[in-house]
Amino acid sequence: MDFDALISKLDLATKVNLLTGADMWSLPAVPGIGLKRLVMSDGPIGVRGEQWSSADPSIAMPSPTALAATWDVDLVRKVGGLLAQEARRKGVHVLLAPTINLHRSPLGGRHFECFSEDVHLTGEIGAAYVEGVQGGGVATTPKHFVANDFETDRFTVDVKVTDKVLREVYLRPFERVVGAGAWGLMTSYNSVNGTTMSEHSDLVNGVLKREWGFDGFVVSDWTAVRSTEPAAVGGTDVAMPGPNGPWGEKLEEAVREGRVPESVIDDKVRRILRLAHRTGALGDLDEPVREEIDGIALAREVAARSFTLLKNDGGLLPLAGVNSLALIGSAADEARIMGGGSAQVFPDRIVSPLQGLSERTVEVRYALGTDPRVKLSPIAAESRAFFLDASGEVLAEHAVPNSEARWVGQAPSDVDVERLAAVEIRTAYTADAAGEHQFSISGVGRFTLTAGDTVVFDDSIAPDGDDPAVAFLHAPERRFPVTLDEGERIELTLRQHAVSSFNGMVLIMFTLGHANPTLGEDELIAQAVATAASSDVAVVVASTTLEVESEGFDRKSLKLPGRQDELIAAVAAANPRTIVVVNAGSPVEMPWLSEVAAVLLTWFPGQEAGLALADVLYGDAEPGGRLPTTWPVTLEDCPVVDVTPVDGAVPYTEGVFIGYRAWARGDVAPAFWFGHGLGYTEWGYNAVEAGNGSVTVSVTNTGSRRGREVVQAYVSGEGRDRTLAAFDVIEAGPGETVVTTLFLPERAFQEWEDGAWHTANGSYTVEVGRSYADIRLSDQITL
Template identity: 35%
Template structure:
């Protein structure tokens, strides 16, 4: 593709058309000149072009787990595998990775980011991007910048000092730009110091493009453009999604008023064409059909990735790895039976398949001749679990339901206000489609040529419970709607429904009810009817035909369930208690209100530990949770969200098929009140639409150390079935340009082969400005056989000695002596040395 030749063929109206997307997942096409580029959500999978009835995809471990691996090779290989997934779905641009600094564990999208530390964050991101782009698929590094909470995310202003902005929040972007050169970047929704980043010329024009020399294409987050001339002048190339709201005719008017000039349009269009050239060179066809990949090799890689992101946090009694000689295994907990592969929001997708912890453990048990018994023990859901595995289409053996659409009410009493569905015959629908799930976000996958946005919808299916008893049902909708069970109204969301957080804040609250006396194996009619007229009038920021979420679970007595779980634990040789969060609690669109485990989880843990002190606790969450029982728990595993192969990955670690080697990329605090951002996060510490980053540069472990606060688990901490010894620290002299190296020996002092993450920190006790006690500046992951020793080297640059001097608006490495600290975590420092920089170095840019 010759960009100049293509550019010369474009008229000004065609150039203006290219400045905004076409629909949700494509750029505009100019027939016979410019094809449409296809984009898709990441970061832990490639959904493709549909939320509703989309093509399944592989789900990879969440980013906080990948960051905890400290494994650049794994991150690169995940990127390569995601590129293959993109190719299968005809996707040229993956909207990933997310590299926002995890400022608080409450952040709804914390699981999407790699770390609280900018060096680890940027280094893993660069490896991921290099892997992805090595196969021709463009990465889109996001969300630039200081997009760290979901509360008022479209309008909130992150009020952050220049030094903290540079050292903490811009730094991971800077590292990735320097080391991987992503082809695209996405701006954030929020403002920084009063100005929306999508129109901030200093951030995206001066710093990103000029100071860092980055040459890629910049797009908005979806519906994240709030101006016309300002965003174009600042350097924002592409408004997403389409159809345009802030460009198109508004650009024409800005040209007439000379707020914009043709040269401004030309600059933006050239960047879009440069991305198009990458798309063409990838060999991925334009407008290709969507497919998925499911091979033995991919399944094995997903399993490896799941295991390699698991952190062993406690193993006091050496219960792990579990013995093959156990004959009875109790699997307990709300996260055991369901495979929670990912957090919620745009990162969530329909997995090609899943392996739950119970299934993974069951496979091992079968191989060793052990018996597995399961007890839920406690509920952990916010919304009731989806009913996907219990539903079947009417008149068919196929799973799922039928969804029908009308443009006008198909009967006078369509929503049956009297609470009883009549036998009236509905008129012929305008369009219908089967679906497999009970969570239908109808923002796509609907035939727009036949169905109006303002429409009437019927969702009908047969529900067959697997347990007799009383069942709870819960529903929320985007629109107004009712749920009928065997033709009787059981949930009314058609009469002034209260707005809630579902469907990115577009849906109602979740309303729940109880249906008594259900029989296992009997099929019951379930029907949902909704009208989207009020929903449309409310003003969705994007095209959407509404939404339906239906959940249900057999009601059980919480205290009795705990008693049953404790009894099972007492009778079993081995107990695996799987607890944690899920996408109900960690999701785009809202922040967590606290770091507590949900429901009766904590009483369940305490009861099971009393019954069997050798219980293995597996916690699954994307970010830290409080653990009031931690001192009584001798064994603890942190599993994050592990993707498709979550259950097999957990089983591999528990039985020692995989020796755990990950270390937490986030500090686990004892209390929420100890977290650095606690006084000013979400709706706390607000000041007229501003959130004050009062902690400055003291984010994550930097804050706990400067305040001398004890943590539950420090940054960089993780155990292994091996033991390691560090020795013989050597440092080279610091060159005039600030480069030097750190070398040391690591020995595996056990009889088990393993891998160790060694971390290099730098301390600057003589700095002219306040600095953290120490900062991570490098790391290496080394594989060692039993009793094997290796000498490893970490090369460092002036950056390792530097801070950002807001007085001079530049980076400074001040002359003087620095401490080099090498250890197994931020708190476990095993080797120390000193280096000296002879002369001060200052610079700007990369």
């Protein structure tokens, strides 16, 4: 398609208008050249669409750390295909994913949203994700370019990092996904060496566009563009969201006055038109016939393949001959299936561990044990949302699946935003237990809560802190006790009196929460211990919470929240056949590790969590996961933890030594090394031969059942520490031998020196094995 011919038909005002969002999630249409509205949506575990609301459900896949834990690029490619299918269903052209920042510190708040501590694994999984989504005709925007590896002061922080470290570590995954053909890329909020990334011409124009030959579009993170000329000439192509912002008329004036060349504007428009053509928003695109992907089945398969068995004393798993199973923990009943923030989607079903395990013939005995959650959950009953004008007249009414109101950027299409003054959630609750029930408001603004005929609250709730994302995504909570008899029904209405907006975007985010009367924590733990003691096996599901792992803030510690560590230790003392299921997106401390029989890491497992857990616990599926990041014993042992700016900056003084590369140089061993994971069979490594840019490995399944193995190849040389260079997932039945050839990339033998990549000639050791610390065979090659 002749994009230049189309550009020649546009006047300057139209071209500049194309560079800023028409609203929260889209770029404007230009009917005169056949350009349709271009729609973007958050990911990465699903496609939320334009409505940040449970009224528009989405398939919820496992978290990115779970995807990386599969080490399976073909499976991740299939996930990408499913996400493209979801995007097409919702009219989305651009998926704002994947996140390929690194696990530099375990305290990183969005650790769960990134893949790994390792540059090669991150790049390969990221490339497969990009290829899968774009193979379905939907664009991706790998993010956040670059060095956005923590959340504290993310809008303003300056990352101090050398060119060598940028090239060898933080830019490497982006280089890989650009090589895989990414159609877009998102810049980050932070600065790098004094220049904010939305204005960083050296990295965006110089490295990304010229050196790497990137022909896609560069979109800012939302509200990250804060200047006119510097951002325009710095390489950013699209400033989101809109329609307000620092471009528009100001940018048009800068072009007319010669401060920004019109050729710069034309290049941005050309990239947008290319994007539109690729995604079917410009001209006629022949849609291929694609096989429908079963999202529910795929979510279940990926979850099981990601589950990582850290410990399995005595071969307790898979379970056999079990008649009674104690299932303990709040996350067993209400699964933590995803991390918080922009990665959140709203599935139309969530299968909890309690539901999944209860489908088995074994007797399941549930006990709460302890509840680490800080905020109350919404009432799980169909509710009604009413949109009101200043006089109280109803502008629109919508059914919502629970007592949560959430519309971000845009109100429903039938709401007159100019007249919108208030939003109400109306619902009813029938008490299933007598006593003091807790109801809550979670939100920012002025609210009135009415329970029956009583006004329970009528006041304002102020935000905590000054980060707008935290203010709305993690709003403060107020609780109110209401005494009810069993079976008593109460009508509830929660009104937010003034609808918040930001740069013309509607922000409706508040929740009416509820909790039943409950025993005290001591009584709950004692009840769980008694349940465990009387059962054949105890399974404790331990989890982090939204207040621990989410966008907008970093973690303060790696301890499980609440009294979960105490609960696990008490249950293990009562039943030596205790299995701990860790439902977390990133590392947690496990002080009870030596006291329990088995530990299974399920990450944030997506909507089919409970069924996948049952599959793995009972051996219908093997836990296929291997750690994509090293897990410490304690936070104090970690070689890199710093996420707190000093004088506005975080220096990456550790250089290239993050993850296992840093652990290997220290004196303290982690709890579990990068690449670790047990299956339900055993593997023998027979032979290895390296040469001509590849390594061939022979592996035999020496166990009694079919299984999968992740063959990992590491390269080291004189003065060069051991790093992952290649991997492959193989499958074999009992007694079967598989021979696999892994290709070693050129970058595995290169260093960045004096402004260029250099291959260091000499002797290299290629080591293969089951993890960084479990090397089985090695060979030498000479370059």
